[in-house]
Amino acid sequence: MRSLLTGVLLCTSLAAPVVAEALSFAVNDPSGQYQVEVLFPQEPETPYQLVPALITLRDHHTLETLQQLRTPAGNLSTQRDDNSLMWLLGPYGLVNFIDFNNDGRLDLVIRNGSSEAGDQSRFDVYLQDGQKPQWVLNEALTDLATQSSSGLFTVNPTDGTLHSQTNSGCCQITSTQWALRDGQLIRLHAYTQEEVSPSTWNDTSSMPRGYMLRTTGELKDGQWHEQTRLEGPVTEDPQMLRGLLNGKIPVELWYQDQGAVLIGEVRYTKGGNGQPIKLLGFRDSFDEVDNTVVLLEIADDGRKTGIWRMTRATSEPYVYSGTWISGTKGDARELAISLHDEERAPEMGKLYDVPRDQRSGHYQVRNDFLGRDGDLALKILPDRDAQGRELAEVTVKLRDTATSTEIVTEHHIVPMAADNLIIVQTPQAPEKNGPYHIQLVKNFAVIAYNYATDSQDMLTGVYRKQP
Incomplete structure (x- = not known):
C-alpha cells in the first residue's frame, strides 16, 4: 500500500x-x-x-x-x-x-x-x-x-541552448553556449577570462596587477572566429570613510582599488576651501591579511601635499588607524588617523575607468620624492597597428626641480596594451632600467617599473592630468 x-x-x-x-x-x-x-x-x-x-x-x-x-x-x-x-x-x-x-x-x-x-x-x-x-x-x-565546474550545465528554456562554465585553477573561467543537434554538441559561443600575472623584476614586459585576458569566440557561417584582448583592471567597491585627524580635524575620504593602484579623494570638512583633494595610492601588500594602504594627496599642479598610511582593523568596529605625514618639504608634521566606515553614496562619475576621450593630454608631477619635475605628453593616434590595436605617442621629460637641468627625455609610439594601459618594453631612458608601463586612471597617469625606483633617470611617478 x-x-x-x-x-x-x-x-x-x-x-x-x-x-x-x-x-x-x-x-x-x-x-x-x-x-x-x-x-x-x-x-x-x-x-x-x-x-x-x-x-x-x-x-x-x-x-x-x-x-x-x-x-x-x-x-x-x-x-x-x-x-x-x-x-x-x-x-x-x-x-x-x-x-x-x-x-x-x-x-x-x-x-x-x-x-x-x-x-x-x-x-x-x-x-x-x-x-x-x-x-x-x-x-x-x-x-x-x-x-x-558546477557538475552540470544549464538549459535556456527559450531557445534550448545549453550553457556550461569551467573553472581552471584559481584564475581562469570559460563560459560556453552549445546547441544539441542530432545528438551532437555544437559550440556556438565561448567567453574565456584569464587573470594575467603581474610582471616580476626581471621580466621583459611590465604588466601591472589586476588585468584580465578575455577571449571571445563565435560560430559564424560554419567557421569559428576568436578575438582576444586585454581588459581591466579589476575594480572593487569604493570604501567610504569619515573620521578625525589628530583627534580634532574632521575629514571625509573614499578610495577604490583599481588593480595595482588606488584612486580616491579626501575633503577637510571644516578647513581649507572645502574642496576635495585627489588621492592616488597603493597597497603595501596584496596579502589578504595585510590591510595597509598608502594614499598620496596630489594637488592640481602635481605636487604631493600629504601621505595617508593607514591600516584597517580586523575586528569590529573596523577602525582605520595610522599616520598622516605632510608631503611638503620642511613640514615635519605627523598626525594620527582615526577613520571609520560610513554609509554614503559615492559619486559614480568619479569611479571606475577613465573615459576613452579623456586619455590624451598633458600630465605632470612636481617636486617628487627625488626632487624632480616630470611632464608626460600623451596622444592617442587615429592609426592602428597590424593587430588592430590603438597607437599611443608618448613623450616623457624629467628635470631637476631646483636647477631645471634636464635629466632625461623619452619618446615612443607604441601600441596600447589595453584601453588604459601602455607598456614600453624597450625604453630609451636608459635601457638599463628595463621595461615600464603607464596606467591611466581618472585624473592621473601612473608610470611604474617592475621594481622600486632607485635612480634619478627612472620615469616612475604619479602624473596629474592638466586641464
Whole structure:
C-alpha cells in the first residue's frame, strides 16, 4: 500500500525496509508522467558516502515498468525528511528530468559520483528515445557535465541552448553556449577570462596587477572566429570613510582599488576651501591579511601635499588607524588617523575607468620624492597597428626641480596594451632600467617599473592630468 504525501509518493519501506539494511523510495516527477522508484541495497556508513542505487522508471498512470538504470555512486541523504525528497528528485538530486534537446520529451540526469577533489557532483545524462519512453546514455552531454565546474550545465528554456562554465585553477573561467543537434554538441559561443600575472623584476614586459585576458569566440557561417584582448583592471567597491585627524580635524575620504593602484579623494570638512583633494595610492601588500594602504594627496599642479598610511582593523568596529605625514618639504608634521566606515553614496562619475576621450593630454608631477619635475605628453593616434590595436605617442621629460637641468627625455609610439594601459618594453631612458608601463586612471597617469625606483633617470611617478 502506498500513501500520497504533499504530492510525493513514498513506499512503506520508509518506516521498515523490505530487506534488512535496504532502503527504497518512490517519487512522482513534477510533470506527472513518470514515477521513479529507487532502491539502495545498503545505507551509507558516513554522511557523505555515495552508494549504489537501482532506479526503476514507471508510467505514472499504469505503473508499467519502462526501464531500469543503475548508478554505482548515488547520493542518499542521511538526514531525511519524509515530507521532502528534494535530495532524491530535482536539481542536483539523485535523479532529475530536463528536456535537453528541446524536443518536448523529458530527458534524464542521474548522479554518478563526485570529482576527484570531491567538491563537485558528477552526473550521467540520458536522452529519451524518440520512438518509446526509454532513455539512452548520451556521451557528449555526460562529458559536458563532467567538464562543467558546477557538475552540470544549464538549459535556456527559450531557445534550448545549453550553457556550461569551467573553472581552471584559481584564475581562469570559460563560459560556453552549445546547441544539441542530432545528438551532437555544437559550440556556438565561448567567453574565456584569464587573470594575467603581474610582471616580476626581471621580466621583459611590465604588466601591472589586476588585468584580465578575455577571449571571445563565435560560430559564424560554419567557421569559428576568436578575438582576444586585454581588459581591466579589476575594480572593487569604493570604501567610504569619515573620521578625525589628530583627534580634532574632521575629514571625509573614499578610495577604490583599481588593480595595482588606488584612486580616491579626501575633503577637510571644516578647513581649507572645502574642496576635495585627489588621492592616488597603493597597497603595501596584496596579502589578504595585510590591510595597509598608502594614499598620496596630489594637488592640481602635481605636487604631493600629504601621505595617508593607514591600516584597517580586523575586528569590529573596523577602525582605520595610522599616520598622516605632510608631503611638503620642511613640514615635519605627523598626525594620527582615526577613520571609520560610513554609509554614503559615492559619486559614480568619479569611479571606475577613465573615459576613452579623456586619455590624451598633458600630465605632470612636481617636486617628487627625488626632487624632480616630470611632464608626460600623451596622444592617442587615429592609426592602428597590424593587430588592430590603438597607437599611443608618448613623450616623457624629467628635470631637476631646483636647477631645471634636464635629466632625461623619452619618446615612443607604441601600441596600447589595453584601453588604459601602455607598456614600453624597450625604453630609451636608459635601457638599463628595463621595461615600464603607464596606467591611466581618472585624473592621473601612473608610470611604474617592475621594481622600486632607485635612480634619478627612472620615469616612475604619479602624473596629474592638466586641464
